[in-house]
Amino acid sequence: MKPYSELTKSELTELEQKLFLQYEDMKARGLKLNMARGLPSAEQLDMEADFFGILYPDSSFISEEGKDCRNYGELTGIHEARRLMGEMMEISDDNVIVFGNSSLNVMYDTVSRSMILGVCGSTPWCKLDRVKFLCPVPGYDRHFAITEQFGIEMINIPMTDEGPDMDLVEKYVNSDPAVKGIWCVPKYSNPGGVTYSDETVRRFAALKPAAEDFRIFWDNAYCIHHLYEDKQDKLIEILGACAEAGNPDMVYKFCSTSKVTFPGSGLAALGTSKRNLDYIKSVITIQTIGPDKLNQLRHVRYFKNAEGMREHMKKHAAILRPKFELVQRRLGEELGGLGIGTWSNPVGGYFVSFNTLDGCAKTVVGMCKDAGVTMTGAGATYPYKKDPADSNIRIAPTFPPIAELDKALDVFILCVKLASVQKIIEEKTHNE
Amino acid sequence: MKPYSELTKSELTELEQKLFLQYEDMKARGLKLNMARGLPSAEQLDMEADFFGILYPDSSFISEEGKDCRNYGELTGIHEARRLMGEMMEISDDNVIVFGNSSLNVMYDTVSRSMILGVCGSTPWCKLDRVKFLCPVPGYDRHFAITEQFGIEMINIPMTDEGPDMDLVEKYVNSDPAVKGIWCVPKYSNPGGVTYSDETVRRFAALKPAAEDFRIFWDNAYCIHHLYEDKQDKLIEILGACAEAGNPDMVYKFCSTSKVTFPGSGLAALGTSKRNLDYIKSVITIQTIGPDKLNQLRHVRYFKNAEGMREHMKKHAAILRPKFELVQRRLGEELGGLGIGTWSNPVGGYFVSFNTLDGCAKTVVGMCKDAGVTMTGAGATYPYKKDPADSNIRIAPTFPPIAELDKALDVFILCVKLASVQKIIEEKTHNE
Numbered sequence: 104m105k106p107y108s109e110l111t112k113s114e115l116t117e118l119e120q121k122l123f124l125q126y127e128d129m130k131a132r133g134l135k136l137n138m139a140r141g142l143p144s145a146e147q148l149d150m151e152a153d154f155f156g157i158l159y160p161d162s163s164f165i166s167e168e169g170k171d172c173r174n175y176g177e178l179t180g181i182h183e184a185r186r187l188m189g190e191m192m193e194i195s196d197d198n199v200i201v202f203g204n205s206s207l208n209v210m211y212d213t214v215s216r217s218m219i220l221g222v223c224g225s226t227p228w229c230k231l232d233r234v235k236f237l238c239p240v241p242g243y244d245r246h247f248a249i250t251e252q253f254g255i256e257m258i259n260i261p262m263t264d265e266g267p268d269m270d271l272v273e274k275y276v277n278s279d280p281a282v283k284g285i286w287c288v289p290k291y292s293n294p295g296g297v298t299y300s301d302e303t304v305r306r307f308a309a310l311k312p313a314a315e316d317f318r319i320f321w322d323n324a325y326c327i328h329h330l331y332e333d334k335q336d337k338l339i340e341i342l343g344a345c346a347e348a349g350n351p352d353m354v355y356k357f358c359s360t361s362k363v364t365f366p367g368s369g370l371a372a373l374g375t376s377k378r379n380l381d382y383i384k385s386v387i388t389i390q391t392i393g394p395d396k397l398n399q400l401r402h403v404r405y406f407k408n409a410e411g412m413r414e415h416m417k418k419h420a421a422i423l424r425p426k427f428e429l430v431q432r433r434l435g436e437e438l439g440g441l442g443i444g445t446w447s448n449p450v451g452g453y454f455v456s457f458n459t460l461d462g463c464a465k466t467v468v469g470m471c472k473d474a475g476v477t478m479t480g481a482g483a484t485y486p487y488k489k490d491p492a493d494s495n496i497r498i499a500p501t502f503p504p505i506a507e508l509d510k511a512l513d514v515f516i517l518c519v520k521l522a523s524v525q526k527i528i529e530e531k532t533h534n535e
Numbered sequence: 536m537k538p539y540s541e542l543t544k545s546e547l548t549e550l551e552q553k554l555f556l557q558y559e560d561m562k563a564r565g566l567k568l569n570m571a572r573g574l575p576s577a578e579q580l581d582m583e584a585d586f587f588g589i590l591y592p593d594s595s596f597i598s599e600e601g602k603d604c605r606n607y608g609e610l611t612g613i614h615e616a617r618r619l620m621g622e623m624m625e626i627s628d629d630n631v632i633v634f635g636n637s638s639l640n641v642m643y644d645t646v647s648r649s650m651i652l653g654v655c656g657s658t659p660w661c662k663l664d665r666v667k668f669l670c671p672v673p674g675y676d677r678h679f680a681i682t683e684q685f686g687i688e689m690i691n692i693p694m695t696d697e698g699p700d701m702d703l704v705e706k707y708v709n710s711d712p713a714v715k716g717i718w719c720v721p722k723y724s725n726p727g728g729v730t731y732s733d734e735t736v737r738r739f740a741a742l743k744p745a746a747e748d749f750r751i752f753w754d755n756a757y758c759i760h761h762l763y764e765d766k767q768d769k770l771i772e773i774l775g776a777c778a779e780a781g782n783p784d785m786v787y788k789f790c791s792t793s794k795v796t797f798p799g800s801g802l803a804a805l806g807t808s809k810r811n812l813d814y815i816k817s818v819i820t821i822q823t824i825g826p827d828k829l830n831q832l833r834h835v836r837y838f839k840n841a842e843g844m845r846e847h848m849k850k851h852a853a854i855l856r857p858k859f860e861l862v863q864r865r866l867g868e869e870l871g872g873l874g875i876g877t878w879s880n881p882v883g884g885y886f887v888s889f890n891t892l893d894g895c896a897k898t899v900v901g902m903c904k905d906a907g908v909t910m911t912g913a914g915a916t917y918p919y920k921k922d923p924a925d926s927n928i929r930i931a932p933t934f935p936p937i938a939e940l941d942k943a944l945d946v947f948i949l950c951v952k953l954a955s956v957q958k959i960i961e962e963k964t965h966n967e
Contacts, residue, residue, distance in 0.1 A: 138606065148605040155594065159587035164580075173580040175572065175798040203635050208823040219650050219661060219685065229651060229661045248821045253651065361824070366607040368829040389677075390683045391640040392793070393825065397800040530706075 106442030107527050110368045115528050122521040126474065128512055134475030136511040138486035141293070141453035142502040143362055146422050149295055151364060157401045164400065179380075180372075184399035188372035190409030192358050193326060193340045198374050200383065203394050206359035206371035210320060211249050213355055213373070216386055218253055218282070223352070223382045224315035228255075228283060237275055237285035239267035241456060241484030241495045243293040246286040246322070250486075257486035260285075262292065266299035269306045280313040284320050291325040293454040294484055294497035296449025298336035308344035310353065319345075319354040325452040326358055327409075327416050330424050334450045342374060351376045360402060362419070362453065363412060370402050426500045426508055430455050433512045443523035446498075455498040458485075464493045464524045470518040476511045538874035539959050547960050554953040558906065561946055562738060566907030573725070574934040575794055578854050582764040585794060588835045590868035596832065604828035610820055611812075612804075615951050620804035622841030623758060624790050625772045630806050632815065634884040635826050638791035638803035645787055645805070647817055649715070650685055654748035655784070655814045660687075660715060669707055669717035671699035673888060673916030673927045675725040678718040678754065689918035692717070694724065698731035701738045712745040716752050722770045723757040726916055726929035728881025730768035740776035742771035751786040753775075757884040758790055759841075759848050762856050766852075766882045774806060783808045792803065792834060794851070794885065795844060802834050858932045858940055862887050865944045875955035878930075886929040888916075895954045896925045902950035908943045 111117065158164070164172045166181040179185065180201025189196040202209045218234075221227040228234045235256045238247055242262075252255055258275060260267045266289065277284050287307075288298040299307075307319060321341050329335045345353045352375075358370035373383070406412045431448055434457075438444050447456040459467055466479035471478050479497040482488040498515070500508055542550065581649065590596070596604045598613040611617065612633025621628040634641045653659040660666045670679055674694075682689055690707060692699045707714050719739075721731040731739075739751060753773050761767045777785045784807075792801035805815070820850035838844045845925045863880055866889075870876050879888040891899055903910050911929040914920040930947070932940055 142607055145603065145606075148603065151605075152592070152880065155591035156588075159591055162585070163589065171577065172585075173797045173800065174577075175574055175793075177799075204827045205823045205825070211822040215647060215651065219647060227661075229659075245821075245824075252818070252821045361607075365605045365829065367825050368605065368827045386684070389680045390643040391637045392677075393637070393799050395636045395800045395830070397797065398827070398830070 104440050105522055106440065108442055110127045112528065112531055114449065115272055115524055115531070119521065119524045119528060122517065122524060126470065126517055129517060130474045132475070134510060134514065136475060136507050136514070137477045138499050138503065138508070138511050138515070139477045139479050140502070141362075141499050143366065143419070144422065144502050144504065146504070147419055148365065150418055154364060154405050157404050158397065164397070166396070166400070170396075172400050175392055178372055178391070178393045179384060179397055180394055181396050181399050181403075183403045184370060187403050187406065187408060187412075188358065189371060189374065191325065191412060192356055192372065192374045193355070194342050194374045198342060198376065198380065200373045200380060201394055201399055202371045202373065203347060204367055204369060204371060204398070205320070206357045206361065207245055207427070209371050209373050210246070210322065210357055213320070214249055214253055214255075214284075214385070217316070220386060222318065223378060225316035228306045231281070233281045235279065235282045237267070237282060238274060238486045239287065239292075239295055240285060240486070241287070241490070241497070243288055243322070243487075244483040246320070252285070254519060255283075259486060259491075262295055262297060264297060266297060269303055273306065273310065276313070276315055276317060277311045282312070283314055283316055284318050286320050286322070288322050288324055289341070290323055290336060291328060291449055291452025293324065293452065294454040294495070296446075296447040296452050296454065296456065297414065298338055301339050304339040304341060304344055305348075308341065308348040308350060308353075310350065312353070316354065320355045321354050323356055323358045323360075327413055328362060328419070328452040328453070329416065330420050330427055331450050332417070336451060342376070352378050353377065364402065364405070368398065370399060377471035423501055427455070427507055429505060429508060429514065430498060430500050433516060435507070437516045438519060441520070441523075453499060453501050455500065457496045457498055458494045459496065459519060460523050460526050461492045461494050463519075463526050464490060464496050466522040466525075467515070467518045468496060470522060471514055474518070476514040478515070499515070536872050539955055540870065540874055544960065544963055545557065547956055551953070551956045551960060554949065554956060558902065558953055561949060564907070566905060566942060566946065568939050568946070569909045569943070570931050570935065570940070570943050570947070571911050572911045573794075573931050575798065575851070576854065576936065578936070579851055580797065582850055585835060586796060586837050589836050589859045590829065596829070598832070599827070601887045602828075607824055609828055610823070611816060611827045612826055613828050613831050615835045616802065616828075619835050619838065619840060619844075620790065621806065623844060624755065624788055624804065624806045626774050626806045628809065630774060630807045630812065632812065633826055633831060634688060634803045634805065636799055636801060636803060638754070638789045638793065638829070639677055640757065641803050641805050642678070642754065642789055645752070646681055646685055646687075646716075648815070649748070654750065655810060656836050657748035663713070665713045667711065667714045669699070669704060669714060670746055670918045671717070671719065671724075672918070673726055673922075674718060675720055675754070676915040676920075678752070678913070679918045682718070687715075691918060691923075694727055694729060696729060698729060698735035701735055705738065705742065708745070708749060709743045710745055714743050714744070715746055715748055716750050718752050718754065721773070722755055722757055722768060723760060723881055723884025724798050725756065725884065726879075726886040726927070728879040728884050728886065728888065730770055731737070733771050736771040736773055736776055737780075740773065740780040740782060742782065744785070749785065753786050753788045755788055755790045759845055760794060760851070760854050760885070761848065761883040762859055763882050764849070768883060774808070778808070784810050794907070795848065796834065796837070800830065802831060803889070829846060855933055858937055859887070861931060861937060862932050862944065863938060865941075866949060869948045870951060873952070873955075876951055885931060885933050887932065889928045889930055890926045891928065891951060892955050892958050893924045893926050895951075895958050896922060896928050898954040898957075899947075899950045900928060902954060905944055906950070908946040910947070915961060
């Protein structure tokens with residue numbers, strides 16, 4: 104098909120009328136579909152029925168180290184859970200704390216702790232005039248919401264195909280002592296699906312921060328969330344890379360089993376240096392009586408080890424793959440060559456990132472909503488919900504059953520076309 | 536027996552030698568017993584084996600309101616869990632958030648939130664020069680540790696048989712705007728076993744705080760933890776009392792099932808006014824993706840309702856009662872009339888509070904330790920671990936099997952006697 108921009112004004116007007124009628128027809132159908140959040144589907148959740156029988160009947164509740172997991176204790180998690188999550192993160196269990204059910208909560212608490220108490224003895228961030236975080240964009244809305252809540256100034260860093268623009272990252276981190284952190288989703292990034300290249304990771308590890316309490320918030324949320332057996336991104340392990348580069352304390356790694364077992368009922372873990380860990384332990388011993396060790400036991404006994412997890416993830420992939428392929432096929436067939444959008448084609452993770460013509464994202468998402476399809480809000484992938492180009496939309500294809508996803512894509516594609524043609528007409532009129 | 540203080544110096548010296556030999560003999564036995572923390576015993580934990588089969592096999596995971604508890608969502612807890620915990624707290628489910636596994640963590644986060652963000656729009660406490668908390672003493676060490684970590688100044692308020700000295704509480708709260716909170720364990724208090732009288736609760740509810748962001752931290756940890764069917768303390772419900780007195784927002788209630796089901800794997804809940812709740816929701820929506828709803832479902836399906844919980848607590852009481860009665864019998868028979876100690880006789884909760892002669896608590900706990908019996912550290916029941924009289928010791932009789940408890944009491948009683956006789960000799964010598 105011809106790019107929209109090459110159509111004449113009368114062709115465009117005719118096209119708009121046709122699309123508008125289709126859209127009115129679509130609205131009349133009273134759809135109610137949701138592509139907003141990265142939720143596993145019911146089909147994925149149904150796979151784990153055996154998980155609930157793990158501690159029943161006649162189970163032992165005694166950990167490897169002889170602790171009764173039904174009682175108080177084990178602040179940093181039982182050893183076998185630290186080992187399991189350590190394997191998942193490709194680091195030693197000595198570097199792991201297993202927390203509760205939400206890695207977001209672990210990240211929030213990590214920022215919160217730095218605000219009130221500082222980082223390993225540094226000045227508490229709440230006592231400083233300015234605290235800044237770098238935010239690779241587009242990125243994860245919930246990361247940005249945390250730093251926004253704490254009044255931390257956020258600086259956009261454009262993403263490339265290899266990760267964040269490292270020239271910019273180095274410029275800020277190495278020169279500005281107010282820059283205390285950077286949010287990263289280094290593998291199958293949210294929403295772009297980008298995995299940081301080896302060079303990017305090495306440049307991260309080699310940073311020379313102006314602030315001694317600068318930390319990389321490395322949210323490896325999708326570390327084992329591949330869609331394919333034969334096409335998998337590889338990511339250099341950052342803790343080791345930082346240690347090699349002489350920056351052993353510079354990174355916090357986060358991960359969880361929210362999308363391995365159950366969102367809200369999985370395990371979340373932090374991986375970091377011994378020094379950071381010791382400091383964090385000294386704080387959380389006041390904060391909590393410890394994590395849910397019975398849920399840790401369930402996870403360890405269910406998976407045995409990281410290999411068990413990886414096998415399990417193949418079953419998730421089998422359910423998710425057709426959904427991602429459907430998105431690619433439909434976008435390719437119906438928007439390819441029109442010059443009105445670009446999109447990512449990730450081999451893992453939970454999202455497809457879509458870029459409309461500049462200035463169209465809000466309109467598209469609004470149109471979708473009016474036609475009964477809820478998308479992630481336009482702008483959500485940027486700090487302060489402000490996408491300067493108003494072009495990025497996060498597509499979350501995992502939750503709806505495939506037939507519903509197909510219907511939601513009908514709406515989305517139509518809305519992209521309609522909003523684009525209107526935009527182009529507007530611009531042509533303006534330029535006349 | 537004659538009070539030690541009435542013995543002659545030579546009688547005392549003789550007694551000391553006898554006790555010292557017994558103590559040396561005791562040390563030689565190489566005991567290893569623990570009466571330090573309020574842990575349920577293995578026997579209590581074993582009662583709940585059926586709990587683990589609750590979601591297995593062929594269970595529904597759909598909440599009353601139609602949500603799949605295996606997926607994200609329900610930030611404040613599923614409705615049936617809010618109802619259950621609301622019944623436990625004697626308040627409406629509209630006033631309840633069900634959190635994770637640790638009420639201590641909920642309290643910590645409540646203080647932390649106030650530090651960084653303020654209370655319902657007030658100035659964040661970290662921006663103030665001074666923040667003070669009132670601490671009824673003796674009290675719960677983990678409460679004091681939280682306020683100490685945040686650099687909050689703690690003021691001792693003596694406990695009476697009816698609760699904290701309310702003249703002092705009123706004086707501080709109603710006049711000093713730096714006083715932002717008070718830690719309370721209002722029922723079967725830790726460690727004294729005191730339940731606040733009706734008058735105490737009404738005086739709390741009628742406070743006229745100088746600070747608009749003053750809050751009562753009402754940790755009702757032992758609300759259904761009775762030892763007897765026929766002897767139970769009653770506590771006025773504070774949320775209702777505050778609302779009646781025109782102070783609807785003045786209190787946070789905390790409770791958990793840590794000592795109902797499992798420490799570390801129970802449910803923790805917060806009960807408070809709608810205004811406080813709305814504010815807290817607006818913060819935690821950034822902090823977490825939500826609580827473990829599957830564990831909420833387990834609890835609700837296991838107990839059905841608060842009546843089910845209360846029935847269940849009778850089984851705990853049957854295990855704990857003989858332990859508390861053993862403590863009373865042994866202390867009464869062997870220390871009664873000696874004038875070297877007083878102790879509480881609670882009808883619920885997890886502790887017995889023991890007061891030695893002034894200046895003896897540290898010595899007693901140290902002697903116990905050297906003889907292989909770990910007690911809660913002397914001083915722990917006071918802010919900054921400083922017991923001005925060095926006299927209070929918390930006895931935690933719940934965890935050891937009864938035969939071990941008996942042996943631990945051998946040691947404890949002997950150490951009280953020995954430390955007391957030494958103290959009296961020292962004083963007599965000093966006064967000569």
